[in-house]
Amino acid sequence: AIRCTPPDALRALTRRQVDTAELYYIRGDVEKACELAAAAWPEPAGAEPPVRRRALALYTHTLLYTQGPAAAQKLVDDTLAQAADDPWLRSLALAFAADFNSAGDRPYARRIAVEAIKICDELGDRADPIAAAVAPMALAEIDMFGGRGLDRSLIERARAAQSGQSWIPFIDRAEVHLGLSAKHVDDLGTSQAILTRTLRQAQDVGESSAMLILQAHLAYTELLSGRPEAARAALAAFDAAAREAGPGIGEPGSLTVSRALLAIMDDDLDRAEAILLAALERLPPIPIVRVVMDTPLGAIALLRGDVERAITLLAGVLEQARAVHVNEPSVRGRPEGDLGQALVTAGRLTEAAGVADELAEIGARLERPTLTGIALRVRGLIATARGELDEAEKLLGAAAQAHAASPMPVERGRSLLALGQVQRRRKAKTEARRTLQEALDCFTAHGHRPLARLAEAELARGQRAGAGSVLTASEQRVADLVADGFTNREVAARLSMSVRTVESHVASVFRKLQVRSRTELAARFKQ
Structure with a gap:
């Protein structure tokens, strides 16, 4: 139809270019859609205003995918310079600029989203429906990323604006948002x-x-x-x-993180790390990408017992996230639980308390049991490290209770595991066994093999006999893990001790039990 349209029939040509661009977009051929939208856009005299606005929407969207934010921002800036007397085009340009800047300059994005909404309000029923939908969705995302929660009324407003549109890309629909x-x-x-x-x-x-x-x-x-x-x-x-x-949109970051998290749950830490490092080489070097990739990398380091690397990665996540105004813990992958545990293990209890306090405030303000439970668990680990076992048991019990209202069951298992470890230290053997079994059942049911393995080791430890009469409680815990094959660094991570303390306990265990190697210790414990 485009080829058969006379060159001087500008309105028909532009309309057909936009219609065809939308079809290519549906197919996933973003580059061809961008090419056609670009051809339709530069002729202000050759298009009816609604068609021209459709062209701008599609051109901005596809340009963002094919050439990046800078190219899309230039298009917006050029449009705003030409549209001072056109509130419809201006509101649309502002709305799209707010949308694609929501992952970058959030204060700027929020300001122009509010401006676009104001223009749409002034136009009332005559407002451009695309701008009237995109601007509130952008504002909802910006505020959610900023730690203000999700304002569903903004999404409902966008849904109402879209109700009369004939075609909307799925990914731009209010329901999908x-x-x-x-x-x-x-x-x-x-x-x-x-x-x-x-x-x-x-x-x-x-x-x-x-x-x-x-x-x-x-x-x-x-x-x-x-x-x-x-x-x-x-x-x-x-x-x-x-x-x-075929070729088109590459692998989204959320999918890469999913592949890595699944590998972690399968206990294939090397594969998970390789997936994330490859993604960091492939994806653009923007802060939010680094944030979502470094959080699981920090979790991997903690599972390996590399506490210092875990702290470096996870503290870096918080620093980078705050720099780009990402204050919503879930958007940055909830690194606080692992960071708090790593800081406790390293003896940096004041810093761990700061992490817990920030998370507790957000959890209480937004009524989020997952965040509240993680904050309580970190506080429980701090109390454990200080030897305040009664307080630790109280905090960890409250954490498990908070997680019972959370849709993320593995977090509850982690709090139960920490609670069972404290109960064992308090010599409450029956309660510890029951709690640890519940943690193991949780990890097994939800496919988290590394944590299930740790819970199994804790349960098996309670069934051993022989060495307890000559070893201190701390030495017994270290000896149990060493006998299970954990390295000193891994033992330190699991018991919230320094590596040097673990080494001292191992030497004492060898001396008291008169064994000369880790293999000999393991054999002794199997008797």
Whole structure:
């Protein structure tokens, strides 16, 4: 149709270019969609205003994917310079600039989102429907990232603005925006339901680019829910859809993180680390990318017992996130639990308390049991390190109770594991055994092998006899882990001790039990 349109029939030509660009976008051919949108955009006299605004929306969106934020920002700036007397075009340019700057300059993005909403309010029923939808969705995301929670009224406003539009890319729909965002505020059920439903709809119409993004976020949501097999199925579906779609949108960061988290749960830490490091080489060097990749890298370091590396990575996550105004813990991968544990292990209790205090404030303000539970667990670990076992048991019990209201079951298992360890130190053997078994059942049910292995070791430790009469309580705990094959560094991470303290305990154990090697110690404990 484009080829058969006379060059002087500018209105018809522009309309057909935009229609065709939308079809290419649906197919996932973003570069061709961008090429056609670019051809339609520069002729202000050749397009009806609504068609021209559609061209700007599509051109900005596809330019962002193909050439990056700088190119999209230049288009917006040029448009604003030319549209001083055109509130419709101005509101649209501001809305899209707010949208793609929501991951970068958030104060600027928030200011222009508010300005776009104000223009739409002034225009009333005559407002451009795309601007009237994009601006409130951008503001909702900016505020959520900033730690203000998710304002669903803004998303509902966007949904109302979109109700009369004939075609909206799936990924730009208000319902999908809610599905992508709800998982960040502990509402995993809403995310799962919306992502699953809209994924089927995208498949029905063959919108390949949307299918890939929706599958990526569904996989991540399933992992948060403690459903690794469902996440594995979503990853397999993504790979199949990507092969069918061919070149186009690359692998989203959320999918890369999902692959790494699944490898961690499978106890394949080397593979998880390789996935994340490869992604850091492939993806653009922007702070939010570094944040979401470094959080699981820090978790890997902690599981390996490399406490100092874990602290470096996870403290860096918080520093980088704050620099770009990302104050929502879930957006940065909730690094606080691992960071707090690592800081306690390193003896940096004041810093650990600061991490817990910040998280507790956010959890209370936003009524988020996951964050409240993690904060209580870190405080419990601090009390344990100080030898305040009664207080530690109280805090860790409260953490487990808070996590009972959280949709992320593995976090409850972690708090139960810490609680069981404290109960064992307090000689409450029956309670410890019951708590540790509950932690093990949680980790097993939700497929977290490294944590299940640790819970199994704690349970087995309670069944041993022989050495307890000659070893101190601390020496016994160290000896149990060494006999299970853990390195000194791993023992230090698990017992919140320094490596030097562990080495001292190991030497004392060898002397008291008259053994000369770790192998001999393990054999002694098997008797």
